[in-house]
Every structure is written in structure tokens, then in C-alpha cells.
Amino acid sequence: MTISSQPCRNGGQIILEQLRQQGAKRVFLVPGESFLPCIDAFNEHSDQIQPIVCRQESGAAYMAEAYGKMTGEPGICMVTRGPGATNASIGVHTAFQDSTPMILFIGQVGNDFLEREAFQEIDYRRMFGQMAKWVAQIDDTARIPEYVARAYAVATSGRPGPVVLALPENVLWGESDAKIVKIRPRLETWPGPSQLAELSSRLQQAQRPFLLVGGSRWTAEAQQQLQAFAHRFDLPVGVAWRRLECYDQRDEQFVGHVGFGMPDELRQQLCNSDLIIAVGTRMGEATSEGYSWIQSPNPQQTLVHIYPDPEELGRVYRPELAINASVNAFAASLASLIPASQPVWRSLRLQARKAWLNTLKPLPSPGKLSLDHVAYTVGNILDGQGCITVGAGNYALYPHRYIPFAGLGSSLAPTVGSMGYGLPAAISYKLENPNSPAICFAGDGCFQMNMQELGVALQYELGVVVLVFNNGMWGTIRAHQERDFPAREIALRFTNPQFAQLASAYQGWGKVIDDSRDFAEAFRQALAFAEEKRRPVILELRYDADGIAPGELLSKIQQQALAKQ
Secondary structure, three states, X not given: OEOOOXXXXXXXXXXXXXXXXXXXXXXXXXXXXXXXXXXXXXXXXXXXXXXEEOOOHHHHHHHHHHHHHHHOOOEEEEEOOXXXXXXXXXHHHHHHHOOOOEEEEEEXXXXXXXXXXXXXXXXXXXXXXXXXXXXXXXXXXXXXXXXXXXXXHHHHOOXXXXXEEEXXXXXXXXXXXXXOEOOOOOOOOOOOHHHHHHHHHHHHHOOOEEEEEOOOOXXXXXXXXXXXXXXXXXXXXXXXXXXXHHOEOOOOOEXXXXXXXXXXXXXXXXXXXXXXXXXXXXXXXXXXXXXXXXXXXXXXXXXXXXXXXXXXXXXXXXXXXXXXXXXXXXXXXXXXXXXXXXXXXXXXXXXXXXXXXXXXXXXXXXXXXXXXXXXXXXXXXXXXXXXXXXXXXXXXXXXXXXXXXXXXXXXXXXXXXXXXXXXXXXXXXXXXXXXXXXXXXXXXXXXXXOHHHHHHHHHOOOOOEEEEEEOOEOHHHHHHHHHHXXXXXXXXXXXXXXXXHHHHHOOOEEEEEOOHHHHHHHHHHHHHHHHHHOOOEEEEEEOOOOEEEOOEXXXXXXXXXXXXX
16 A cells, blocks of 8 residues: 655655655765755655765765664665765675565666676666676656665565665656655564474473574563573573674673684583574674584584574574474563473583683783683673674684673674674664764774764764773684794784874864773773764774784684694
């Protein structure tokens, strides 16, 4: 059904009207002449839709992706054709592998110029075909509402993900009296009574169960319902790789972050479990540690797999019980499950919780500045408030190990491991939560991939705090290099700017920290400045590069690799 017809207006105006109808709050963009009618149309919708002018398309796409992670609604990004689209593609790839709802609008050459390799022309169906749920080109101004409404439905249904829509210039400049499409309630898929009964039966038979939580589009209510289920059955709960926001880790049922670099005790618990209940997670390479603790296609453990997309169920792992259900509908259905007797695994859960709590104690590290101490201190001072963002790199292992994340909205991290994500994500979070701390952990290489987005923080008065880990090298790659080619380090070092001084160029505040004793006070000052002045802060952490990860030294990695030769 549609609402009443509208007078003739151009394609850009129709797009903004349909976005407004869909409930869009922000559009992250880098302006381009290929979609000028869209830019002009913001004038009529600035009371509801805020254009966020970014500095580079990858930053804009990351901000849109982070918005989708936080809200469960598609993050909207607009970029120009050709170079703009290629720059934004990293955000689309992130949204695809992270199962995040997102819509990327791309300006396109006019239909009268297509297939001539016109200026900046690209076939976006071919370019984005394998990294988006749906790629289309709108060739009729009158059909814009239909395409935009469908884009929302595709991005949020089943396994959420990105949609790409190309906008030829003649379509944007063309006029139509097209009707705006009404939105419909989101489709939720529910488990059947027989499936819930079988899950209950398998729990009664289990001796060593484990609840693994991941995925996207969780609501706070659903997380509370899942937590209540975990308490009733006294289940140990872990979160999938970089899905740290999917469960409140301060809860007594939480026992660990599952995936690359997890402690031996947690890995052994997963291997020894006789029932894995996986909710919302695909259990990909990172979560499964290379498909090791859970084997493909036939797991040794009994697997109950709950996922919103039927095509994922049985694709990599063959579960004993597959439930096609959205995470929120599944969580709501769990209220009917009550244990018939006292669970027999309580001692195992208590032991696992104790083991996880022990991992929060900072490990020894070289030099005067301990990154273990830094992350531990951040967790203590924040005490569950705000959001921690990261990009990719070994530095991210520190906050992920030492900070107890507080559930929905407490973490924004790309499961795909894309660099440059942390700062745009922190900016996106701060736009949604202006009175809550946004802390970006960033390696010196990762930070420099999108540090120009500090201009967005300045322009929109966003007090983000950036912790830059300055070791002057591509640290994660260096660790791999030493394992495979020990004592042959080359092509991994770089000369850095004075990061702390960079903050002043953006009317912010910066400080160099090279001693653990100075960090806590500097971090409190950073939070106070960011809140009061609403300007970005950079704390530049200078530390011994030999400390490459919690409890690991580059020198020891090299020695062990040399000993094997």
C-alpha cells in the first residue's frame, strides 16, 4: 500500500522523501556532482535527516556501517561514482562479512552514456556482486520509492547485510509524481514449538553445554531475555569473535571471548562441551580458530544452531538441530523453557567464570608503559559506560582481553579485520550518544588510514578520545613475519608524525604517555576535556615494540622460530 501521490519533483527529492519515510536519521556522505539533486534535497528534510559530511568515502562507509551495528537499522551512505565507489567498497565488504544492514547510494553516469566507459563509469553490479546482498541500478525516476523500500527490506531481513543502489544522473534530474511507499513492520522469524521442545530435551541430556552468542540486530530486551535463559539453566556464555557487545560480560554467566587468541582453558572447554548452542553467529574462521575447536562439516559436539538465514544453516556445519529464527524472536521464545531439574554443570560454569576473571589481571610487559595496564585502567575508569572501538591489529587484543564489555552498544569492532575502522566508528557512536564516552583504540598504522575524519569530530563537536599505539611498525604483520621468516625483518617500519600535536590542529587536546604511572590521570583529563569542550583528544602511547600482544614478545617469537629451523 502507498500513501497519497505527490506533485512532480526530481529524483533526489524523491530519494530523501522515501528515506524520511523509512526513518533515516543521518546520511554519511562525501559530496559529488553525480548526485547533486540528492544533496540539494537535504534542504527540505534537515529537521529529520542530518547530512554528515565526511573527508573520504571509506570513512563515510565505516560510519554508516557502525550506525547499522548500533541501531539495527541500515546505515545510509552516499558517494560519487568511480573513485568514490571504490573508496567506499571497504565499508560494504565490512558490512557484508559483519552481517550489518547498510545501504550505499552511488552516483552513476547517465543512461545515455552507459557502456562507453564514460568518465568514472563502473558497472556496479559486477563490482559489488559478491560483497552485497543486492546490487541494482534505478533506471526510472518513478520507481525510486520501490527500490529504496526494497533496499531496506533486503538489508534487514534474514542475515542482515549491505545493499548497493546506483543512481544514473538522468534519473536523479528526472521528475515524477511517484508515491512514497509506506514502511511495514520488520519480519521476524520465530522458532516452532517442536524445535523449542527439542532444545529443552537436549539441555536435559547435556553434561557440559555452552551458549555461544553473536550476530547483529540485537535489542536490549532480547539480550535481557537471553541472559534470563542463561541464568535459569546456569549456562556458561561466550561471545563470538569481536561480538563483545552481544552479552553483558559483567554477568556471572559470562566466561569468555571465543576466537583467535582465546585462553587455553576456554578453548579446552569448547572442545570438551557436549552441547553447543550457537545463537546468531556463523562461527566463521576467526571464531572457530580455523575450524579447529568445532569441526566442519560434522562437529564432534552436538550443535544447535540458531540463525536468521536458512541458507547459512548446514552450509558450513551440520547441526543436530537447526532453528531458522531471528535473534530477537528466538530470545523472546526462551521464556517458555524451564529446567526440569537443577543443572549438573554448575561447578564447570563457576570454574570457567573464575578462569575468565583471572584473564583480567594485567600480564607483565616490557618497558615503562604497559599496554596491559592501559586497557585494564580504561575498563576500570569507564566501568561499563560508553563504547570502545577498534580497527585491526594486535593492539585490539588489549581492550578485548581486559575490558568487561557491558552489552549492547559497548563495542564496535569489524569482525572482518578491516583497518581504519576505529575512528569513524567512534564518531558514528558519538553522533548517536553525545553524552556518552567514545574511546577509539588505534594502532599507529590503523589510525593513519582514516585520521582525516578528525575533521568530522571537529565540525560536529564530537569529543572522541583516541588512544594511538605508537610502535612505528605494522605490528601484527611483524609478528607473522618473525614466525615465518625469523630475523629477516624488512619493509614493515615507518616514521610517524607527532600524533599528540595533531590534535591541536583539530582544536583538540593531545598528550604523549610513555609511563604507566601517568596514564590514569591523563585518561581522566581526556574524558573531561572531550565532554566539556566537545573536541577530539589524542593520547599517544609510546611503548616498547617488543611487547607485541598480551603476554607475548617479538623477541621470543623470533627465538622460537629460529629454534625450529
